[in-house]
Amino acid sequence: MDSLFGPSTLEEADRILLHAIVVTTLRFSTDSRLSDERRKHYHDVSKQKVVLYGLENSSVRTLQALVILALDLVGSSNGPPGWNLLALMARSVVQLGLSVESTSTAVAPKYLSIYTLRAMVLPEPKSFIEDECRRRLFWMIFLLDRYATIATAFEFALDEKEIDRMLPCRDDLWTKDQPVETRWFRTAQRTDYALNKPENLGAFSYYVEILGILSRIHLFLKKPVDISAPSDVEAWQSEYRELDGVLTSWKLSLPSEYSSMARLIDPSGSKLANCGWVMLHATNQTAIIRLHSSAAYPTTTSHIFTASYSASQRCQTAVENIIALTKYVVNNGMLSKLGPPFAFTIWVASRLLLVRGSTVEHQVSPEIHFFVDTLREMGKYWKVAERYSTILQRVLDEYRESERVMGVSGERVTPSTVKILADMRRCAYDLDFLISRQPKHQSRAAAVTPARTPASNELEYLDVFDFFNLPRLPMPIDASFGLPGDPTGGGMGGIHVPEAGGRFNITNFMVDANSDWLFKSSG
Numbered sequence: 426m427d428s429l430f431g432p433s434t435l436e437e438a439d440r441i442l443l444h445a446i447v448v449t450t451l452r453f454s455t456d457s458r459l460s461d462e463r464r465k466h467y468h469d470v471s472k473q474k475v476v477l478y479g480l481e482n483s484s485v486r487t488l489q490a491l492v493i494l495a496l497d498l499v500g501s502s503n504g505p506p507g508w509n510l511l512a513l514m515a516r517s518v519v520q521l522g523l524s525v526e527s528t529s530t531a532v533a534p535k536y537l538s539i540y541t542l543r544a545m546v547l548p549e550p551k552s553f554i555e556d557e558c559r560r561r562l563f564w565m566i567f568l569l570d571r572y573a574t575i576a577t578a579f580e581f582a583l584d585e586k587e588i589d590r591m592l593p594c595r596d597d598l599w600t601k602d603q604p605v606e607t608r609w610f611r612t613a614q615r616t617d618y619a620l621n622k623p624e625n626l627g628a629f630s631y632y633v634e635i636l637g638i639l640s641r642i643h644l645f646l647k648k649p650v651d652i653s654a655p656s657d658v659e660a661w662q663s664e665y666r667e668l669d670g671v672l673t674s675w676k677l678s679l680p681s682e683y684s685s686m687a688r689l690i691d692p693s694g695s696k697l698a699n700c701g702w703v704m705l706h707a708t709n710q711t712a713i714i715r716l717h718s719s720a721a722y723p724t725t726t727s728h729i730f731t732a733s734y735s736a737s738q739r740c741q742t743a744v745e746n747i748i749a750l751t752k753y754v755v756n757n758g759m760l761s762k763l764g765p766p767f768a769f770t771i772w773v774a775s776r777l778l779l780v781r782g783s784t785v786e787h788q789v790s791p792e793i794h795f796f797v798d799t800l801r802e803m804g805k806y807w808k809v810a811e812r813y814s815t816i817l818q819r820v821l822d823e824y825r826e827s828e829r830v831m832g833v834s835g836e837r838v839t840p841s842t843v844k845i846l847a848d849m850r851r852c853a854y855d856l857d858f859l860i861s862r863q864p865k866h867q868s869r870a871a872a873v874t875p876a877r878t879p880a881s882n883e884l885e886y887l888d889v890f891d892f893f894n895l896p897r898l899p900m901p902i903d904a905s906f907g908l909p910g911d912p913t914g915g916g917m918g919g920i921h922v923p924e925a926g927g928r929f930n931i932t933n934f935m936v937d938a939n940s941d942w943l944f945k946s947s948g
Contacts, residue, residue, distance in 0.1 A: 437478075438487060438490075441479075441486070441487070441490045442489055444472075444475050444490070445490040448497050449493050451468050453806065475491065475494045478490070479494075479510075485547065485558075487517075488514060488517055488562055488566070489562060491517075492562065492566060495507060495514060495569050499511075499765050500765040500807040500808065503577070508573060508582075511566075511582050515583040518566050519583075523547075523559055523560075523562060524563055524587050525589040525590060526589060526591055529589040531589055553599075553603065553605075560590065560593055561599075561629070563590060564592075564629070566583065567588070567633070570582050570583045571636050571640055571643075572769060574643070575639065575643050575715075581640065585614075585640070589609075589614070591608065591609055592607040592609075592626060592634065593629050593630055594625045594626070597627075598625060606622050607626055608622060628683065628701035628704075632701060635708045636708060638671055638672060639708060639715060642712055642716045646716075648661075652726070652730035653727055655729055662942065665719075669716065675709075676709065683702065686750065690749060690750060698753075700763055703750065703759065703763065707747065708766070708770070710746050710770065710774070711747075711769070711773050715773070717733075717736040717740045718736075718740055722784075731942065733942060735941050735943045747773075747774040748792050748795070748796075754767070760799065765809050768800060768803050768807060768810035771803075771813070775793060775813070778792060779793060779820060797821070800814035801814040
């Protein structure tokens with residue numbers, strides 16, 4: 426703070442950091458002198474300065490500015506602007522050596538070896554505050570990369586193989602400049618986890634851990650699987666159960682002050698939870714939906730791969746928890762303090778409410794309106810939240826219209842936007858792309874059927890286990906079983922459905938609880 430607002434002259438890097446702060450915080454300004462035109466002018470000028478400086482310079486200060494700018498871009502859309510900047514940040518953070526600890530075997534091998542070592546280009550930190558500041562800078566880039574990538578079909582820009590970091594410590598220990606150790610972030614490469622000081626961990630520490638688990642789920646659901654091959658299905662279900670166990674174990678291992686969401690959002694409680702704690706639990710519920718929706722609402726099934734009732738129940742419980750958490754946030758005036766990641770959690774829960782209500786229960790929960798209104802409120806600050814609410818509102822409107830028409834004609838016709846939304850493998854970016862290009866659902870007052878019934882080829886098939894896939898041009902339909910000629914999508918993670926036994930279904934996810942493969946295996 427002294428370097429930015431103290432008596433000394435500002436260096437160029439500090440000035441760029443201030444420009445980044447202006448870009449991201451202008452949305453919160455209530456200064457009446459800021460017209461929309463002036464606001465946009467200041468935003469664009471400062472953004473340009475940060476981007477150009479970031480392309481030509483590599484330092485901790487530069488990365489701090491880029492992280493703040495990235496929050497603005499990720500909060501504005503799920504599209505390319507944020508991806509490009511995150512790619513730059515991911516490479517820069519690795520090249521500066523911020524993705525590993527100074528004691529990591531990547532820079533300090535414990536035995537004689539001939540492998541290539543990383544050079545630590547940054548000077549040694551002058552204090553624990555500076556050391557922890559660098560660590561937290563890395564984890565913020567990790568956080569932004571994970572959220573931006575989970576909304577697409579891409580691989581993570583920041584590969585887990587390049588990470589060998591300890592978790593951030595509690596906030597109070599950091600501000601006191603009190604040197605402490607925590608524990609290592611779990612990766613496939615690291616095997617030594619002897620160091621474990623849970624007393625030094627805080628909400629941000631556990632937040633990073635659950636994001637790591639969410640990352641594993643994302644990568645798992647991108648793997649191809651042949652649902653006609655018993656060995657493939659068995660291997661998929663085994664890894665699925667393993668990840669379910671990881672989620673459960675992580676939750677049970679949380680200290681009591683972090684583990685009980687119900688206790689902390691109790692209206693009679695005197696202590697107000699902070700934003701870090703809220704995001705910790707929001708991300709946990711998102712990860713639960715992310716994993717179990719693949720088994721609860723599969724677009725394609727076979728005689729050996731069917732929907733799981735237990736998975737659908739876990740999804741439903743997660744949605745109920747998100748409803749309670751969001752009401753707590755709204756009632757305590759915390760909504761403006763939470764950013765795009767919380768909007769993403771509401772979006773995920775809203776989709777599941779709509780899918781379940783329109784395909785299973787045929788009655789959408791009234792809580793969907795609370796979610797849409799909350800996203801619209803967040804949209805005052807973050808455009809991506811406004812876009813989420815717009816998509817959901819359109820689907821709701823078309824669903825209501827289809828229900829009204831059914832009351833007249835007796836025939837249930839599912840609107841194309843509901844069909845698109847019901848494919849739980851689709852991401853926010855994908856849905857925005859597809860739904861915005863669907864013709865508006867129209868009806869004539871004198872007609873007993875909708876003026877426009879969605880054609881069978883309006884919903885092009887997407888790979889079943891590619892939850893967040895990129896849009897592609899519609900492919901020819903194979904008349905033999907009603908699926909695209911190349912179900913694997915040109916090599917992207919997906920599912921092979923043979924002619925025999927594959928069933929494509931997007932509007933009916935009813936399951937038999939007594940034949941649940943997940944329930945039987947876990948019981």
